[in-house]
Amino acid sequence: MLKVLKGLTLGGALLAASALMATTGQAGDSGTVLVTGANRGIGLEFARQYAAKGYKVIATARKPAEATELNALAKVDKDIVVEALDVTDLAAIDALAAKYKGQAIDILINNAGITGSPEKQRFGTIDYASFDDVMNTNVRGPLKITEAFTEHLAMSKQKKVMVVTSSEGSIAGVTSNRQPFYRGSKAAVNMVMKNVSYALKDRGISIALINPGPVDTDMMAAARGRMPLRTTELAVKELSAIMETLTVEKTATFFNFDGAPLPW
Ligand SMILES: NC(=O)c1ccc[n+]([C@@H]2O[C@H](COP(=O)([O-])OP(=O)(O)OC[C@H]3O[C@@H](n4cnc5c(N)ncnc54)[C@H](OP(=O)(O)O)[C@@H]3O)[C@@H](O)[C@H]2O)c1
Numbered sequence: 186m187l188k189v190l191k192g193l194t195l196g197g198a199l200l201a202a203s204a205l206m207a208t209t210g211q212a213g214d215s216g217t218v219l220v221t222g223a224n225r226g227i228g229l230e231f232a233r234q235y236a237a238k239g240y241k242v243i244a245t246a247r248k249p250a251e252a253t254e255l256n257a258l259a260k261v262d263k264d265i266v267v268e269a270l271d272v273t274d275l276a277a278i279d280a281l282a283a284k285y286k287g288q289a290i291d292i293l294i295n296n297a298g299i300t301g302s303p304e305k306q307r308f309g310t311i312d313y314a315s316f317d318d319v320m321n322t323n324v325r326g327p328l329k330i331t332e333a334f335t336e337h338l339a340m341s342k343q344k345k346v347m348v349v350t351s352s353e354g355s356i357a358g359v360t361s362n363r364q365p366f367y368r369g370s371k372a373a374v375n376m377v378m379k380n381v382s383y384a385l386k387d388r389g390i391s392i393a394l395i396n397p398g399p400v401d402t403d404m405m406a407a408a409r410g411r412m413p414l415r416t417t418e419l420a421v422k423e424l425s426a427i428m429e430t431l432t433v434e435k436t437a438t439f440f441n442f443d444g445a446p447l448p449w
Pocket of ligand 1: 221222223224225226227228246247248270271272273295296297298299322349350351352396397398399400401402403404405
């Protein structure tokens with residue numbers, strides 16, 4: 186840059202500098218992403234990759250004070266803003282939407298999710314409080330967040346919502362009694378968001394329901410060494426690539442991570 190500016194008047198140098206910055210890109214140039222559950226796992230990687238691509242990232246975490254990796258990332262990458270959000274807290278979702286009133290959000294990523302402990306979902310001794318936790322987190326959370334941020338999406342360029350769902354929510358794929366809370370919650374979020382897609386289609390807002398496949402995160406700790414797990418880096422690249430091709434015509438498609446449609 187110094188070479189380019191050498192020999193120019195002050196005004197010329199400023200113009201040249203701003204032209205150069207316009208071609209190299211500014212923080213938030215690509216748009217704004219909001220991601221839930223951004224303190225670890227797939228959500229943390231979404232924050233990292235979208236910020237690296239020039240997006241402003243509103244990275245939410247249930248307990249920001251304990252979000253060590255995310256805070257460290259936000260310290261070096263000023264495109265990342267960390268916000269507190271428990272996706273089961275309806276008032277907190279409204280408060281965050283109000284705080285960002287007037288801010289366009291191009292991509293809303295409903296990532297936060299829980300499986301619920303296997304013991305609590307054993308038929309015969311079901312723990313219904315745990316059932317409510319899983320449903321409130323995995324189904325009510327994405328519904329409420331999408332509702333609260335509709336205006337932010339509508340005023341953006343891209344107008345896209347992602348739900349990180351799961352192939353575990355494919356009713357067609359069920360051949361055993363395993364994780365009924367989790368499976369039920371992912372089938373339910375697919376159904377709820379397919380409905381929501383009809384409320385948002387006319388406003389140009391599209392929704393993708395995406396299965397990231399088996400990914401090496403805390404959620405899959407018990408599967409380590411028992412099945413092949415993919416890195417968060419690869420999974421996030423794949424899911425982001427699907428978002429790039431998402432259009433209103435494709436809204437509410439249940440996608441596998443490779444872009445192929447999954448059976449309901
Ligand atoms: N990993 C896989 O193989 C896989 C496969 C299919 C689908 N998925 C889906 O991918 C998404 C991300 O999962 P992951 O693998 O990254 O899991 P993870 O490592 O266990 O991370 C889950 C994230 O969700 C957050 N979260 C949980 N409850 C929350 C709440 N009430 N409010 C706000 N945040 C909350 C967690 O925050 P805390 O740290 O505060 O708990 C954490 O940031 C989930 O929706 C999951 O169902 C994952």
